[in-house]
Amino acid sequence: MRKTWTIIRLQLKGFFKSPGSIVLMFVLPVLFSLIFGGMVANSEENKPLVNIVAKQDENSTRIVELLKKNNHFEWKKVSFAQAKKNVAEQDAIAAVVIPTKIQQRMIDKSPLFDIIVQRKTEDYLALYPHLQGTAELIAASYQAVGIQGEELFPKLLEAVASNQGIKVEQQLLQADDSTQTSINLMIVGFAIMFMMFGLSGAASTILDERIGGTWGRLMVSPASKLQISLGYLLSYFLMGWIQFAVLMAVMNILFDTTWGNLAYLIPFASLVILTVVGFGLMIAGLVKTKQQASAISAVLIVSTCMLGGVYWPIDFVPELMQKLALAVPQSWVMSGFKEIISGSLHVETLLKDTLALLGFSCLFFFIGLRGIKFE
Amino acid sequence: MNMLTVGELRKSFGVIAAVNGVSFAVEKGESFGLLGPNGAGKSTIINMITGLFPPTSGAVHMKDIDVIKNTKQAQKLIGVVPQEIALYQSMSARENLKFWGRMYDLSGSTLEKSVDEVLEIIGLTERAKDKVETFSGGMKRRVNIGAAILHRPELLIMDEPTVGIDPQSRNHILETVKRLNSEGMTIIYTSHYMEEVEYLCERIGIIDHGELIALGTLHELRETIGDHSKIVLSLDNKTSNHEIIPQTLTGHFLEKDIQLNDNQLIIFHKDPQFILSDLIQSVTSTGTKVTSVDIIEPNLESVFLHLTGRSLRD
Ligand SMILES: Nc1ncnc2c1ncn2[C@@H]1O[C@H](COP(=O)(O)OP(=O)(O)O)[C@@H](O)[C@H]1O
C-alpha cells in the first residue's frame, strides 16, 4: 500500500503542478459556468419594465400587489405623465392605469384597467394574459362580495393577493426553481466535461511514460501490478474528486449555490468520477500516443456531452435524440444530478441512473485495462 | 552458485526473431558485458532477464529463483538501468531518487541516507534540488544510474548507460561502475562501444542478429582471431604497380594475412614491431613509396569484424 500511495502522490503532484491541468480542471469550468450561468441570470435581471399608475388607496395598493405577483416583469409605480413618457420612449413596454373608481367600472362592466402601450411587442403579448387574468380575478372577487358590502372588497383582495395557493403563483415558483436547478446542473455538467478532458489527458500520460521508460522501470521494480494499477487509478479518482469538490465549494461560497443532499451527492459523484476515470483509461488503452488520445478524446467528449444533455437540458431536444442520449453516460449523469440537486430524489430514477453508470464504468474499465500493456 | 543463468533464450516479435537461442551464465561478483551493434537484440535479452516481458521460450534463473515464474521476487535482487532515461523530468533529482527508492522498499531515514549517498556517488549533490529536465544528457544518465543502485542490488543490469553523453560524464560513469563492481556488485553491461566493455568487463558476449556469436574473456576473444595486430600501410598512389607487392611478401607472411585495397596494404601479424622495418623495406624495394604506417592492436572491433565481416557501428 505504501508503494501505491507513493505513486498516487507523484501523479497528483505532477498533475496539479502543471498549469495546463489547473486551467482545464478549474479555470475553464468556472469561466464557462460564469458566462453561461451569467447569461441565464442576466435574462432574469433584464426583465421588461411595466409602469403602474395608481392612487395610494387600499384597493389600488392591493391590486398593485396582485400585479406584482408576476415576476417575469419588473413593475414600477410612476405618475401618469411619467408613464406616458416611458412608454413613448419605449423604456417601459406598457403602463397599467388603475382607475380611482374601480368599483364603478365593475358595476358598469367596463374594462378594469387602462393600458398605455406604444407597440404590441412580444413582451406586451406575454403581459396581456396576466393583466386579463388579474382583472378577471378582481371582478370575480367583487362579484363574490358585492352583495355583502363594499367594505369587504379590499379585505378580499388582500386575501387573494397574499394567497400562496393561487395557480399563477405556483407556476411562477416552479419556473423559478427549475431555472436555478438548471444553472446548477450546467455548472456540474461543465465540471464533468472538463474532468473528462483532464482525466483522459492524465490517463494517457501512461503512454508517454511507456515511451519515456518510467513505466517500464516501474514494471521491473518490485512493485506489483496491483500496487501500480491501484496507484494510477486512485490518483485519477482523486484528481477528479479534488476538482469536483473545489468547484462545488467555490460555487457554494461565491454564489450560495446548493447541491442537494450530500448523502446522495457524494456517493453518486464518486460513481460519476469513477466512470470518468474508466473513460480516460479506455481512451489511453485504445491508442498508441498521447496526441492520438487527445485528438480522440476531444471529439468523443464534446459529441457525447452534446448528446447527453450537458450543454442544454435534454428535454429540449427531439424525442429521437433523447432516446439516443441513453447510449452515452452523460445523460445518466445529468439525470442523477438533477434528481439530487433539485431535491426531488425519485429513488427509482436515481437507481436507474446509478445502475446505468455502473454498467458504463465496467465496460470502460474492461476495455481500458485490456488495452494497457503491463510491460 | 551463478548469479544469473540464461538458457536457450528466444524472443520473437511477430516474424522477427529478436533473440534466437542465447545461453550464458554470470558468476557472482563478475562484470559481464554484452557487446553488439544496434538492433542486435541486447535490450530484448535484458528485458527478459529483468522480467519486463517473458521470453517466447527459454529459461532465466537469478540465483535459484525462476525469473519467469517468480518475477517480483527476482526483481528485488536487481537494479536496472534502462536504455531510456526513465525519470520524471519535471521532478528534481532528489524527488526522483526518493520515488524509485520507495519502489524498492526503502523508507524513512534509510531512504534519506541512501539518497544522499547515491547523490554523492553520481556527483550531483549540489544539483539535487534541480529538475531533471534542466540537466545535461550526462547528468540525466547519472541520475538514471543512481535510481538503480539506491537499494544496493546484488546484480546491477545496465542497458547502454552512456549513450549520447560527453566524454567527461562517460568517464565518471565508467569509474563508478568499476568501483561498484570492485565493492562486490555483480554487473551486466550492454553497449555497442567496444572500449567500454573492454575497459569494464571481465567476460564479454558478442551479440549479432539475436545470437551470441562469441563468449569469453577479452584475451580469449582476441585469441579467436589469432591475437594478430593489424598493420596498415598507406601507399603512394603515383606508383601503380601495387599488385606485385603481395607476391614479394609471401615469403615472409601467410597469404591470408595479406590484404591489398587500392592504396592500402593490410598485414596481420602477432609481433608488428619485429617485422615492421623488413616489411617497409620489402615494399619500397618494389618501387612503391610508403606514406604512412598504422598499427592497430587487436581489439573487440577486429574480433567483431573477423566474425561478421562488418564493423560494430554501421
Ligand atoms: N517491441 C518490439 N516489437 C517489434 N520488434 C522489436 C521490438 N523490440 C525490439 N524489436 C526488434 O528486435 C530487434 C532487437 O532489438 P533490441 O533488442 O532493441 O536491439 P539492441 O538493444 O541490441 O539495439 C530489432 O530488430 C528490433 O527492431
Ligand SMILES: [Mg+2]
Ligand atoms: Mg538496446
